[in-house]
Amino acid sequence: MDTFDAVRTVMAVREYAGRPIPQESVRRIVEAARLTASSMNAQPWHFVVVEDREQLRRLGAAVRFGPYVANAALAIAVLIECSSQFGVSDASRAVQSMVLTAWAEGIGSNWAGYLDLEVVRPLLRIPDTLDVLVVVPFGYLARVLEGKKRRKPLSEVVHGERFGQPFE
Ligand SMILES: Cc1cc2nc3c(=O)[nH]c(=O)nc-3n(C[C@H](O)[C@H](O)[C@H](O)COP(=O)(O)O)c2cc1C
Known part of the structure; x- marks a missing residue:
């Protein structure tokens, strides 16, 4: 792909x-x-790979917007250094790298939760110096996705030379 x-x-x-x-x-x-x-090549991130079914169930129960984590083949908790100014953007790029790499192999994933994931800290024994950015569950697709991307049209979000001018 x-x-x-x-x-x-x-x-x-x-x-x-x-x-x-x-x-x-x-x-x-x-x-x-x-x-x-990452910004200044700081790599202000850690990744915790969770494959244990019981832990996945606990994560699914803890992550408010991601109960489906419980049924994933694995989940990766993405942690950022609290002191990093660019942690969110750096680690978000790393998430996109993982999502696309997985997708190219037929493996689906998603963002589950976003910051505000203190509930995950004790489960994964995360030190106070790190925040949980997101939990990303991965797994082969249960069924063919029939959904079509719903995105704003190009003409609404892409501008040519100046804001508001059409992009040809
Ligand atoms: C920063 C971010 C946070 C997200 N948080 C959640 C979440 O907590 N739970 C969830 O089910 N999906 C979450 N998503 C997935 C989006 O809802 C989804 O990608 C979007 O609705 C577009 O759907 P599509 O990717 O299937 O085209 C998140 C996506 C991003 C980029």
């Missing part, structure tokens, strides 16, 4: 098949995160 096709077709996946994800794919997904560029 080429890069644009991955961007064009990827969707938020909240239902997962029971099938496990091979370790080489898991490794590629976390490598994609690790290789992502």
